[in-house]
Amino acid sequence: MSRVYGEPIEVWVRGDKPARFVWRGRLYTVLVVLEHWVVSREWWQQQSPDPRAPAEHEFWRVEATPGQSIPAATYELRRDAATDRWLLARVWD
């Protein structure tokens, strides 16, 4: 079962990939990147479409754990390329 969150998180990146992130005060370590994809913004849906800003959303689906003894779960992180802000999009646990 996955749950949808959409909460802001803080992410540390190593070599283009998310390595660790903090969610609700807990530090998670990324064990493996399962999947990575991008979706470009639908600029034409905006009030005044501006195709010059090629903003996109970057999705990372990772396995991560908040501690060595705790079993890993799957987390989907989303980065807004224009603002460099991260969200926790979904969690499978």
Add this chain to the structure above:
Amino acid sequence: MARPDWAADFVHLHVASSYSLRYGASSPAALARRAAELGMPALALTDRDGLYGAVKHAVACKEAGIDPILGADMALVDDADIPRGGGGAPWPGGGASRAGVGAPWPGGGAPWPGAGARAGDVVGEGPAVAAAMRGPARLRTDDAPRITLLAVGARGWASLCRLVSAAHQAGERGAPVVTPNLIADHAESLVVLLGPDSDVGRAIAARRPDLAATALAHWRERAEPVIEVVDHLGAGETFRAARMARLAHESGIPAVLTNAVRYLDPADAPVAQVLDSARRMMPLARQRRADLAGRGHLASGEEMGHVAARIGVSPDRMLASTAELARRCALDPRLDMGIGGRFMPETVGDSFALVRARCEEGLNRRFPRARSRARRMDARHRLDHELAIIAKTGLASYFLTVADVAESIRGEGIRCSIRGSGAGCLVNYLLGISGIDPLEHDLIMERFLSERRRNLPDIDLDVESARRLDAYRVIFGTYGEERVACVSMMETYRARSAIRDVGTAVGLAPHEVDAVAKSFPHIRAAHIRGALAELPELRTSGLAGPQLAEVFSLAERLDGLPRHVAMHPCGVVLSDTRLLDRTPVETSIDGFPLSQFDKDDVETAGMIKLDVLGVRMQSAIAYTLAEIERATGDRVDIDAIDHHDEPTFEMIRSARTLGCFQIESPGQRELVGKLLPRDIGDLIVDISLFRPGPVNSDMVTPYLEIRHGLRQASVPHADLIAALWETGGVVIFHEQVLRVIDTMTGCGLSEAELVRRQLSEESAREEVAEWFTRTASARGYDRAVVDRVWEVLAAFGAFGFCKAHAAAFAIPTYQSAWLKRHYPAAFYAGVLTHDPGMYPKRVIVGDARLFGVPVLPIDVNASAADWRVEGVGAAEVPAGVTGGPSAGVTGGPSAGVTGAPSAGAPGGPSAGAPEGLAGPAGPTGMTEGLRAGLKEVKGISEAEVERIAAGQPYTSLRDFWERAGTSRPVTERLVLVGAFDSLYPGGSRNAQDAGEVEVVRGAGAARGAEADRRAEAAGGAEEPFLRAGAERTGSGQPGPAQAGRVSRRDLLARVKVLDRSRKSPRAPSARGDRPAHSQHFTHSDHVNHHKSDADMVRTHEMTPERAVGHPAEPGPQPGQLSEPDQMQLDLGSSSGDGFADMVPAGGLRELTAPERVEAELEILGIDLSQHVLSFYEELMTELGVVRSRNLRRCHPGQRVLVAGVKVATQTPAIRSGQRIIFVTLDDATGPVDLAFFESVQDRCAARVFGSWLLVVRGRLRKVGNSVSVNGIECWDLAGLADIRAAHGVGAARAAMAAGDVAAAGRVPGSGTGGTQGPQPARIVYANGFTLSPYAEAGAPGGEVKDAPRKLWHASPGSSGGWARSAP
């Protein structure tokens, strides 16, 4: 072993450029440059559906220093889906079998599950639904699987060309398809890339490795497959890429990595998205998400390395395979593609010997020794010189081929003449390619062909436009499809089309998109925002707001992208039998094989390009000659007429040259009026001067001053007299530049031609100047002389005109003027039939009237398909045709067949032809009139025209209806324009009375149908038709004047009856309670089953009840019975119209004069019976409008008021770099030429472009024989007439003073002293020549030439608009 640096070696093998129509967003040149910048050794171009960009890619790669690779990305269908015989035959079984993606392999029959979902563009709908929504099944959809083919070496390039040609044969037009078998047939040296969109890729995506393996096995049997791995980082895409790579690994097939490139940078993705939307004809909001990753850019090798690593399945091996395949596919443009070679049709024997022999033969024919030894000597000398150059350049077979083509075209009876610099070549004259003797006009060959030029010279042939395709057929017949193809051209995105596609993509409503697009002139898309800021008519439009800003900015990025392949209007390419190994061909709309290369590409690829241009004037001349022969029996050999005919030159000098080739435009009429040509040589000068270059560098004034003796001719040095004497020392021709350079430096004419070409190149100029000064000084010329000559060369050299080209133009110019002068009726028939000029046909008709040629209406018995000459006896000229009783047709050439242009024109009959210009009388005192052709009727089909002509003569409307079988709307249109008047004489003439009633009230009273209905609904007692009708038929009995006369309204009613009887033949006949022949015509007939032109004449008026003033009275009356829906005709029982008693003759009022003209404009676009302006005579007199024929008598600088119908607007390039709007008005006495400068455009531009009838105040300008007016203020004439009709002429004057009379619905401009906008940008050339970027852009709104096909007074709300704004 060092690990190779894959990043440095990466080559993109799958790249779509902008030549992938509505798909790729970047040009081949930009892609090649970028690839080189990224350090890649090669770049592939694999455009979709064709090789349109292949040659450009090869050239661009060469310039960028990398190797080109070529391929094509093609749609794949099953072999069973291709109709046998190919060529887009309709698919017999419907689309069921192709609704899905369709596995192309036998056995793989069931569409794979995942692929099915991809087939529908429409989100949430299955493929079957989507297919159903698209209407008739097409052989392929936008979502058909695609594969990419790469060529290996010369053999591979030939296979690729032939496969692409075959794919176009197999598919429908514009939608080529390949099949597995087609590929197998052309598999030699081709590599098949199977990517994510291939059948294999889709099976993998659908997690059907079994199907993928089967498909791959099939490919291996037929060709050399390679797996293409792509990862754009879409959701799940990396996994799919990995599965593809694994499949390759398992099958032992190489896998290569590509980025399926569509654009240069990620930022270009929105452009590609708009193109997707345009291609699928669907707004972006309805597209699939999958297309939106936005990563199809020309990524660097490093980025691609990351992609390979991310996919993770043997990345090194994949990159190595990619580099290896790139190495194999790299092409040598010269060896593999033949670029820079020369491939001419094979000739039998020694082609040079043949050329020499045929030239000797020509020499004896054209320059017989007996006539002039001196000329013969000159010609012999010149021939030897030219042949030497031909021998050196090895072009003998080229000349033979062209001579052969010209001869075969003429053999079919098609007029064919040379154009361009080729006219300067004696060999062309002797071989019969050209009819111009270069020695007579002092033309030189080197401008055409010099031994120093590598590329093939251009020989351009002009043929009759109407027979251009016949000429092509002749060429195909002579050389065969294996050696000939037509040349294509790309139509590209410009402002209007770009705005349309972007607007639609972002989801604007269609009518909004249309309105916004149409408000722009025909400019480049890149200039959209500039135009918005700078053009007065756009600045006031309110489009510059923020809502559309992004649409415009994106539309500008589409600038210049190709969007359609079209047949080039004149290019034909010839080669040897291996043509189809070197260029792919598709089929044009006309069914001709069409090379996918454009005119530059075919030359680059070493084929002969012939320009066979259809020239309407050649068709008009051919038609004129045929008409002369048909009407008079005279056979005029137009190519042998005397070139010194004084009456012809007299006419040209008077600037009465409408309809003539090259010299009819306002600017040219002004120039011939100033230059006053005396011979062909003067016409050559005239044509050369009337070019942007000469006009802008002001060569015209000094030349004219010297010519007219106002200035001393001077030549910098006596040695130059030979070169410059003909133009009084002014350099006008390229040929003179060559001679001057040759004289001063002794470099020879061939070298001089190269120097001349460099004069226009900024970069080379200094070097050339240095060389010229040094060489000329070394030959002993004084430094001051050298400097002066160089100044002249530098100033004019680049802008001069090729004299040979002008000479080639001058001949048809003179011929057309000669025909106009001596056979005016036949000439007008030719011009009106083939429409070669810039003016609407109604202007030519008006000119015919001014030249005393009676214009006769369309007549079902007298009219042919086209315009004809028809003898008219004096008594026969219908009054309505020539324009009124004053138009005495007295016969005899000098007495003047006056044909006054309009009844009641204040000027009286003197408006006729000027002395000596009247049309000649035909034999037996008959005048030659001009009969309008049936084809002019709006909406008439060719079959209808043929049937009408074949069935002539007709005895009655019914006879016509039964035998000509025209549709009801067309028959009604024929009735409305009076085509039956001669069968029912009297009708139209009686109408004069009714017409006058309204003419008195002015045109403002004659409103459109809509206004009438409104007036009537309001109980308008002023309703003119009602009143006129009541006056004459108020008693219910036709007045004596009407008795027995059938009006056009009567005929319309009869058409209606006939139409019903056709629809329900033999409706239950003769019920017992009715007299056998009594016909029923009821009030309920108002119900119009189709909308037809009769709606113009209000339907309710066509019923007898209405006309006699008893609209609702029940009960039978003579000639009418009322019983709803009882309509029957006893068609079999009587001859003649058979129903005359049912629609009694004269029962319905005749059309009034304004109604007739309105109908003519609507249906023919020509006011045939009288000039539109004749309805405004009174108003114009009251306002003090000066007519065209009287303008000459005004003083220069005088303020005048002029008026007329707008017949031309131009915004050409002019000297100061301003955009000047040139407008020509036709005021029934001749043209009025106007110029609106930028200072007045803020208040005038919108109205000038928006109104059809204009009143203009301006200042008179006079130069030589020509008169023009600089506009200061302008108003809409119809609007003024409305105001006058409603409130009197005082109100009209007041409105003019207020500056606010616009045409319908327009917001009045900012009025006098309006705001000045920013100064428009200028394009400034090195020599100071400035140009407005909007010059030559055409007018916003519709084409002026087509404008009149609408009601001239259809200005709904114009008077109301004024009433609101009036104080």
